[in-house]
Amino acid sequence: MGFDYALVHLTYTIPPAALLSLVYFPLCTRLDLYRIAFLITIAVVSTIPWDSYLIRNNIWSYPPTVIVGPTLFSIPLEEVFFFVIQTYNTSLLYLLTSKPVLKEAYLVKEGSGTQGQKWRYIKMGGQLVLALALKKAIDFVKSEGENTYLGLILVWALPFLLLLWSLAYQLILRLPRACTVLPIALPTVYLWVVDTLALKRGTWVIEAGTKTGLTLWPGLEIEEALFFLLTNMLIVFGLVAFDNAVAILNAFPAHFPNVPSLPSPFLLVRALLVPALAYDDDRILGIEQATERLQNKSRSFFLASSTFQGRLRLDLIMLYSFCRVADDLIDNAASVKETKEWQQKLKKYLDLCYGPAETTKDGKVIQPKDMNRGVATRYIVQNFPPETQLTLLLLPTHRLDKEPLYELLKGFHMDLTFSDKKGSGPIRSEEDLDLYGARVAGTVALLCIQLVLYRYPGISDAKARRLMSAGHNMGIALQYTNIARDLGVDAEIGRCYVPPSWLKKEKLTSETFITGQTKAASSSEPDDFFLKKVELIRHRLLDRAFEFYSKSVGAIEELPRPARAPLRVAVESYMQIARELRRPGYKVKAGRATVPRWKRILVAWRTLLGPRPRQKEE
Incomplete structure (x- = not known):
């Protein structure tokens, strides 16, 4: 009896398990x-x-002097625990690295054009290599040397690798290397x-006569090195296959109309067995474009x-x-005329999504939410740029009321009222700015x-x-933060969202504010007196942002539990911009914080x- 293995x-x-658990604990979900x-278990x-x-x-073998004693099918319990702890540690590392990645965007439809054919050949090539390696391995065992x-x-x-490759080869190869190579390596x-x-x-011993005698480095048998490489590959490939199945369940409601929060093993296998030829490639491309748009335009969101999680994440990204x-x-319209045309086209698009109003016999007006797919699709294809069409088609209008979209x-349209003459615009008072933020x-x-x-029903109408x-008030808070952040950027395109009464207090007009910001951006020695006035205005905007934030932040804790923490992150990640702007000595770079x-x-x-603990300034 001994404790060396323990x-x-x-x-x-x-210790790594404890550290990884601590880091991942806030991110951990039931799934x-x-x-x-x-x-x-597997x-x-x-x-x-x-x-x-x-x-x-x-x-x-394991010398009796290094193990406690109890065994399971001749395997020391310390070794059985090794199976558990290695899988646990590698799994957490994979989850950490892959958490930000939307796996649905990495699916590929097979058989559709050159790209689809290429993936079929890649799949078959991998299967052939693994099958040949397996045949060689059988020969090694038969040789008994x-x-x-x-x-x-x-x-x-x-x-196992052959099976996992056959089921999840797309994500194994397409996911960022940080999600696959790093958790293996x-x-x-x-x-x-x-192991060395x-x-x-002598905690464990490989018997002579059954090993090649080759080492990766002194003290590490080549077989042991290969064993740990393969076991970590199996763990990561297994996790990728699991995520591949979940991605298929979430991405294709036509195949799986309803998806439970914890899909059964049977449902996961069903998803993996859906032929890649049956994937909706337009839906995949639309998800990919929307994800890239979000990643490029808003790092916080x-x-x-x-x-x-799940389809809620997809809905929010499409929105x-x-x-x-x-x-x-x-x-980005080239003229006011073109801007008005785009507004009219977007309005027409919403009209087609929601259809005409219907009136019941008792006089009640009903707005149907079922898109006239054929008419709407034709209108989108004929009137919108190709890179925008899938986003319009995939917007979940049947889950959204039309009034907020209008x-x-x-x-x-309020932005449209900024004329060619710098300074004129829609913001004439603080109330106008509130209205703009609301819209x-x-x-x-x-x-x-x-x-x-919609995704987490069961809340009463009054609470909803x-x-x-x-949520409406929180949106206004975020918009005030956005305006405070982008004062310089907006000035470059001739826009000033600051109410005239605020400017007047600092002895400025919208014209002088825009001119001063433009000069400050291009000058190596900007006017410090003017910049101090800008900071006073910026802080007033931030005060207003925190006022709306304070009114609404508590409501986050009344939301369905699965959505609370994610919405906290969405809000606090953006409000951190406001806190940075308030930090003494903070410098705005390139007109933006x-x-x-x-x-x-x-x-x-x-x-x-x-x-987040409430602060006095908020």
């Missing part, structure tokens, strides 16, 4: 726990017969070091989106993409709450109205732990 765990495997438990069940065979046939241990490792691992190298130390100490597309079409267009941002926040309540009202990536991640991590 000390390996206490020294080398349990993550299900995913980890699923993988650990790892333990599939490894025990193989490991038991190796021990019973004296291919490797120095390649026996190597052959037994390959004979055990390659069938880092634990593998770490365990190589641990254990072999030198992209980070926040990764904390949402953001629509808002971004509509805003860009109008802002109000959003009215907000864009361009309050509406979007309200729509987000609608999507949350209160939550949507709070930014938050360092490490700080955005830290804010998100803290926010996931619970509501």
Whole structure:
């Protein structure tokens, strides 16, 4: 009886598990726990017969003086625990690196054109290589010589790898390398070091005559190095296959109309067995375009989106993409005439989405939400740029009320009132600025709450109205932050959203404000007196932002539980911009405030732990 093997765990495997658990705890969901438990179960069940065979046939052994004593099918309990802890650690590392990635955007339809054919050949090529390697491994085992241990490792691992490759080869290859290579390489190298130390100490022993005698470095048998590489590949490939199945379930409602929060193993297998030829490639491309748009245009909301789950995350990304597309079409128009045309086209698009109003016999007006698909699709294809069409087609209008969307267009119309003469615009008073914020941002926040309540029903109508009202106010808070951040950027395009009464207090007009900002941006020695006035105005905007924020932030805790933490992240990630702007000595660069990536991640991590403590300034 001894404790050497137990000390390996206490020294080398349990501390990383504790650290990874601490880091990932705020991000962990029920689906993550299900995913980890699923993988650990498979790892333990599939490894025990193989490991038991190796021990019973004296291919490797554990001296009685290094183990506590109890065994399972001749396997020391410390070894069984190794199966669990290795799977747990590698799984958490994969979950950490892949959390921000929307897997649905990495699916590919096979058989559609050159690209689809290429993926079929890649799949078949991988299957052929693994099958040939498996045949060679069987020959090694049959030879019963120095390649026996190597052959037994390959004979055990390659069938699983072949299966996982066949089911999830697309995501295995297409996901960012940080999601796949890193969770394989880092634990593998770490365990190589641990294994080297254990072999030198005699904690476990590989019997002579069944091994090649080759080493990766002094003290590390080549078979052991391959074993840890393959086991970590199996864990990561298994997780990718799990995520591949979930991505298929979420991405294709035509195949899977209803998806439970914890899909059964049977449902996961059904999803993986859907032929890639049957994927909706337009839907995949639309999701990919929307995700790229979010990632490029809003780092804060992209980070926040990764904390949402399932189809709600897809809905929110498509909503953001629509808002971004509509805003860009109008802002990037070459003339006022073209801007008005885009507004009319967007309005027509919404009219087709929601259809004409119907009146019942008792006089009640009903607005149908079912899009006339044929008419709307033709209109979109004929009137909108190709890169915007899928976003318009995939906007979940049947889950959204039409009024906020029409109000959003009215907000864009307010921007249209900025004339060629710098300074004139829609903001004549503080009330106008509130109205503008309500239309361009309050509406979007309200729509987000609608999507949350659709995906997580069960809240009373009165509470739903209160939550949507709070969301509307929060949207205004975020818009005030946005205006405060972009004072210089807006001035460059001749826009000033600051109410005239605020400017007058600083002895400025909208014209002098825009001119001063433009000069400050191009001058190496800007006017400090003018910049102090700008900062006073900026802080007044931020005061207003925090006023609306304080009115509504508490309502987040009344939302359905799965949506609380993600919406906290969405709000606090953006409000961190406001806090940065308030920080003494903070310098706005290129007319815009930014938050360092490490700080955005830290804010998100803290926010996931619970509501942010209220501060006096808020």
